[in-house]
Amino acid sequence: VYHLKTARQEARVDSFLQQQYLPALRAAGIAPVGVFKPIGNDTAADRRIYVFTPFTSLKQWEQVGKTTAPKLLAAGGSYENTAYTNPAYNRLETIFIKAFDEMTGLTAPKLDAPKSERVYELRSYESASEKIFRNKVQMFNAGGEIKLFSRLGFNAIFYGEVLFGPKMPNLMYMTSFANMPDREAHWKAFGADPEWKKLSALPEYQNNVAHIDITFLRPTTYSGL
Template structure:
């Protein structure tokens, strides 16, 4: 009995260690104020925050702005932490990073009238076993961010399960998946979030046309298990800023 208990404890530690490696994505959306220049925010990202995150071991930080003329304008930041512990420790590490504090000083000491955003909306997204890590696309020009809401937790469970059979469809259709995961915080819960990358809008449209005609997608769409698993879609087209690492 004691040997069995030790074996179970060891198995738990191994599984916990594996699970701890699942990436956690912090998706920030900065809603900009009208008629305020955003240079102080861009400089903060480029010269202070992103280099400091890189020193923490966080790589491939994405920085984007929306395509189009929607108002208010928004800036998006995607931070892929290797696990939840890295996310939890990041803020305290920034507070003791002297290079960060110096580079961030123009932003951190700015008065209220100089801060270019009204609010920051933050979502945390946990990667899944079927798509565990962010994939850096080759020479992307266009990113598509999608949020799928479900009417309750079971519906989201079914939608997540449906996606396990969809990743190869995206690949076949010519739509590069950047990240995928289940939201664990945010204002559209319960939901999942993912990002696609293509060269341009024409390639995006072609990819989605291929996707909806894919025989595997039509089969999934007809399955009773996956019906009524999604209640709303948010779709945002983004272009990378010149300091983005994606």
């Protein structure tokens, strides 16, 4: 997650991602890479760009760090060679997510709507302890929550547990919709579904989420998702 202060920084990071980062990863056999910005990003004090890069394993991530990353840093662009007085971004946040058993990789959405109208919903669920967190993960997998999302057509991009990040223990997942009214209709159907009412009422799954963060995103024109 890139944290930015100005439109100039945003443009510089956009150029780097589109012209260098994504092509380099495609050459390394890593795709699709999703690039998103929060809705209302242009007027935010903390502008952000979210980059979702799918690695098959930590070993592959290490290999890319040894081969592709040095080539990118050696390139002569304004992103790589920025002066310390004129940084390309404010801060860069890295989160490692391990895919759930019920959905083992990034999946492109089946949406006909233009990218400019789509709504991608990123959710982070924090739990009060590691044990309680495992219970929520089980609810998604063996409990059938992922299957319910699938049946109701939520067009999920991924579901996963955070291995390294700032808000652990937590899981994250992303769903996608044609537009905001479509998103509202899907969640209304989810809340009214008998299967969800039964699952959420089970004693073993009570109080397993302590805090929820929801971020609405739109893909960039060059995003692979």
